[in-house]
Amino acid sequence: MGCQTSKSGQQDELDADKELGDFLTPEEVELVRNTWEIVKQDIPGTGIYMFTRLFELQSDFKKMFKRMMTQTETGEYDFDWNKLGNHANIVMNALDNAVDGMGDSSYLSKGLTELGERHKMYSVKPEMVPLMWPAVRDALKQALSEDFTVETELAWKHVFDYIVCKMTSGMRRADKPHSANGVAS
């Protein structure tokens, strides 16, 4: 189970083969599907909560979201909550697609690997992606209240581990020179 964070090419190949079933039991898939039905009732609210928590916990990430900010008269930067709200929706919709695509995760894996490659262009480093978990966990907890059980938390953590595995493998792929279609020449 799980995904290594080693940078070796051999490990990349192993990670590339991992699918959702390597991270979650069928019972956990069911738990994620059921709780997502509740979370999805307020995608914008949960998305904003998640980003607010992320910037509280990892304030150095703020600078990466310059496009979501506007400069005040005093020259300081403030978040433009309309833009950030749109972006929070995009991220939450990516999660929605992830839950929808859980039946056949090979298609989903390809999308997440490409998402990782794009994050490389946003200057996100592989080690930053797992740091998002506490914010995601707190947003789920807030949305699910009493339905946020220990089992639910673990099931979602496993979804997150899978997302991190695929995104970081895409980032490492983007690192390699001349790496078309994931095959380094």
Ligand code: HEM
């Ligand atoms: C579970 C992990 C994450 C998911 C699912 C995710 C998802 C997304 C999505 C769907 C976009 C929209 C653009 C696109 O599709 O390429 C995006 C943009 C972006 N993400 Fe992430 N992201 C994750 C983690 C992170 C982390 C940890 C950071 C920063 C430390 C980050 C920084 C950014 C930035 C800077 C953008 C571009 C914003 C802009 O439009 O200027 N992401 N992300």
